Amino acid sequence: MNKEQQVYEMLNKVYDPELDQPLTDLDFIDRTVITNDEVEVVFRLPTYWCSPNFAFIMAEDIRKYVSELNWVKKVKVRLIDHCASDEINQGVTNGRKFSDSFGNEAGGNLEEVRKTFEIKAFYGRQEKLIKHLLELGFSKETIRTLTMEELNKVELLEEGLDLKRRYLEKKMKLPESLYAFPTPEGELLTQEEFDAYLLNLKRTRLSMEFNGQYCRGLLEARYQLPSNKKSVKVQSL
Amino acid sequence: MYRTKDGEELFIIDGHIAAWDASKENRLNDYGLQFIDCFYDYHQISPEDYIWPRDKFYKYDANTLVNDVILNGYADMAIFQPVYLNEFYKNGFANFDVSDELLKKYPDRFIFNITTDPRLEERGLEEMEAMAKKYNPKGLKLYTADWYKDSKGYKLSDPWSKRYLEKCKELGIKNIHIHKGPTVRPLNRDAFDVADVDDAASFFPELNFIVEHVGLPRLEDFCWIAKQDKNIYGGLSVAIAFIHQRPRYFAEIISELLYWLGEDRITFGSDYAIWDPKWIIEKFVDFEIPADILKETGVTFDMNVKRKILADNIAKLYDIDIDAKREKLKHCNLTSKAVTTPLRV
Numbered sequence: 001m002n003k004e005q006q007v008y009e010m011l012n013k014v015y016d017p018e019l020d021q022p023l024t025d026l027d028f029i030d031r032t033v034i035t036n037d038e039v040e041v042v043f044r045l046p047t048y049w050c051s052p053n054f055a056f057i058m059a060e061d062i063r064k065y066v067s068e069l070n071w072v073k074k075v076k077v078r079l080i081d082h083c084a085s086d087e088i089n090q091g092v093t094n095g096r097k098f099s100d101s102f103g104n105e106a107g108g109n110l111e112e113v114r115k116t117f118e119i120k121a122f123y124g125r126q127e128k129l130i131k132h133l134l135e136l137g138f139s140k141e142t143i144r145t146l147t148m149e150e151l152n153k154v155e156l157l158e159e160g161l162d163l164k165r166r167y168l169e170k171k172m173k174l175p176e177s178l179y180a181f182p183t184p185e186g187e188l189l190t191q192e193e194f195d196a197y198l199l200n201l202k203r204t205r206l207s208m209e210f211n212g213q214y215c216r217g218l219l220e221a222r223y224q225l226p227s228n229k230k231s232v233k234v235q236s237l
Numbered sequence: 238m239y240r241t242k243d244g245e246e247l248f249i250i251d252g253h254i255a256a257w258d259a260s261k262e263n264r265l266n267d268y269g270l271q272f273i274d275c276f277y278d279y280h281q282i283s284p285e286d287y288i289w290p291r292d293k294f295y296k297y298d299a300n301t302l303v304n305d306v307i308l309n310g311y312a313d314m315a316i317f318q319p320v321y322l323n324e325f326y327k328n329g330f331a332n333f334d335v336s337d338e339l340l341k342k343y344p345d346r347f348i349f350n351i352t353t354d355p356r357l358e359e360r361g362l363e364e365m366e367a368m369a370k371k372y373n374p375k376g377l378k379l380y381t382a383d384w385y386k387d388s389k390g391y392k393l394s395d396p397w398s399k400r401y402l403e404k405c406k407e408l409g410i411k412n413i414h415i416h417k418g419p420t421v422r423p424l425n426r427d428a429f430d431v432a433d434v435d436d437a438a439s440f441f442p443e444l445n446f447i448v449e450h451v452g453l454p455r456l457e458d459f460c461w462i463a464k465q466d467k468n469i470y471g472g473l474s475v476a477i478a479f480i481h482q483r484p485r486y487f488a489e490i491i492s493e494l495l496y497w498l499g500e501d502r503i504t505f506g507s508d509y510a511i512w513d514p515k516w517i518i519e520k521f522v523d524f525e526i527p528a529d530i531l532k533e534t535g536v537t538f539d540m541n542v543k544r545k546i547l548a549d550n551i552a553k554l555y556d557i558d559i560d561a562k563r564e565k566l567k568h569c570n571l572t573s574k575a576v577t578t579p580l581r582v
Contacts (some may be wrong), residue, residue: 018454039435047278048271083271203457205498206489211454213483221281 003071007039009033010065016059017117020124026212027219028058030080038074039066046218050164052084053113056101059092068103081222090180119184122170124208127201129163136160142183144194151180238545239311239518245540247522248559250548251315253414253449253474253506254306254337256496260296268384269325273418279475279511282482287355287513297510299338307346309572310514313548313562315349317557318414318449318506320380329553340372345565348378348412348555353485355397356385362404369408375555377405392433402441412554413437414447414472418456431462438466445554446498447504449492450475460497468555473546474506476480480520487528495536504551520545 001009009030014023023029023043033040037195041062045055047166059077066075077092084102091101131141133154156164171177175186182188189197219225239247293301306312307465321333331352340346351368353361356559365452368374382390393415405413417431431452438446449472452459463469471494480487496504505521507514526538552559 037264047275049275083268121445166555200457200461203460203493207455207457210456210486210490213479214454217282217482218278221278 003034006031006069006200007041007066010069011041011062013065014051014058015113015121016054017121018054018208019215020208021115021122021212023062026216026226030201036072038076039069039072040076040078041066043076044064044219044223045082046222047081048081050082052082052088052102053098054086055079055084056092056098056116059088063092063208066181070196085215102106104222109225114179117202118170118173120204120208122167122174122184123201124165125167125170125207127198127205129160130181130198130201132160132163133189140194143191144191146180147178148180149178150167238313241522241540242416242443246509246545247311248504248548248563249314250516250551250555250557251306251310251312251446251507252479252504252511253318253320253549254302254315254509254514255474255505256297256299256302256332257330257338257510258296258332259294259326259330263328265325265327269322269379272322274327275511276511279478280410282478284481284516285514287516289468289510292328294510296332297335299335299342299366300341302335302509303343303571305513305515306507306509307578311518312507313512313535313566314346314348314351314557315509316376316506316551318350318378319352320378320416321352321383322380324384324386327345331368337532343569343571345562345569346571348374348376348410350374350378352378352380353451354379354383354385354391355395355401356388356391358397359456361420362401365401365404365408374410374490375415376580377410378414380416382416393437394433398433399440400435406443407582411443412445413445415457416449417452427545429453431458434469435462435466438462438469444468445470445523447472447554449506451490456493460493463498463502467502470504470550471501472504472506474508475515478508478512480517480524484524487524488530492526492530492534492536495538496534497540500537500545501550502543503546503556504554505547521547 006022008029011029012024016023016026017020017030019026028043028045030042030044032042043058043062059079060076063075066072075093077089078225082088082170087101090096091098130143136142151164174184175188177188179188183197239249240361247451259269261275264270274297275290280288280294306315317336319336320329321332333406336347340349351365351372351374353365353368357364379393381392384390393402402413405411413483415434417429418435429452434446438444445468446466447461447470448459451471453476458469463471474488476490479490491503506539507517512565522543523575524538526536531538548559554578
């Protein structure tokens, strides 16, 4: 793999926290400039006004993941066409925290926002896997009480394996549970609670997918990209 | 008035229109340009025939608005939802000259909601009183993402916001339209969070809170709070414009809204001039939710529901007697003009 491919490989790991999709899929990476051991990543967002906190999270993650390449000595992150470009670019490139980059306006760091959206991503991915299992003929009750051990024994094809891998990636970061489909707090749901919980999951997943469509549409308009270039697979409900 | 294929005449109230001036002469800085250009990007999801040249989009006059909204756009009535954006535009973003002209010419057609900003504190309360005298409004538009000095936005749960809502009660302003947009402050929180609306709606059960753009991009949180507070309504503006390019997503949204809020708390708005109401209404009246989505939520989306969304629901909020209004508007010179004048400009 050449250096540019290696950089893109790392950028595949950077997600828009709100949409739970990689920046590379969303077409947010404008370009990369590699000079010896220095990498500059130029990225763009659907509007000039996109929330600076999400933009900062993405910029931080770009820096973090690209820095993991052992030949990289310096990462410069450059967000273009944005109302907070200066603060974000200088802040992240110099390894400063969010609160230091925005001074009085920030009033704290981004950990809470990150956590909120980690949980939304957990919900979204959990819902997709549950839906897949329902389609395979598992009953809601079986799914509700399924243990991790049992989940790992379920024979899945490529699509199912991918959904499982993506789900467990998020589950791993939350309190441990013996059960495969607990709440984000790791608790087993009761039979009475489960239907309402599933509706909540669906609403969250739907909202993320809708926002994804929304953001893609705006990015296409803003940068005159061909429509639906990388349209995501629309999930049927 | 929209006549369906079956010959039914649908009365239509466009709950969200604007007259704005984002022309170069009125801009204070680059933010003013970026703001309207962002709107222009949103405008691009219109069908091709409805895309305006950029200059026309920056500023348009009263005639253009009447043509697009009333004569071509099928609306019998429309509600102005003005915003200030005084940090971006010299005389503000809302073009009060245009709305004043139309209110004077067609008082039966247009409703004007006043606007304010709780960060103006005492001064704002006085201004509200003066505006209430001038317009006798039943509604107020709040744009929580507006900038004011160093502040980049505010919440309905702020102490001054509460005083303002108290004032609304006093002045008989019972409909609070809130835009939950990209407030960038406080920056460390989720700026789209709708929890403050929940707070205000519980605190002021006698007021109605119409959340424009149905809380997008926080649809799920919006549905949740709207389920709990019966005085919260979903304004369809922005969401409804996706009916053209992303119909399946629109189907999913409308079916979720019908499921969580029911058919009595959803109101139509085109968000003119970002989008032309004509194509939105045509597509909405013909729209059907795909069977698999209907099956999942079990909601009904028939002409009766559409009629409620297009007029009945908001008519209740604004005490509009539709039958009486229909009669009255028969004598409005705008209606007859619609038959005789070629209107597309």
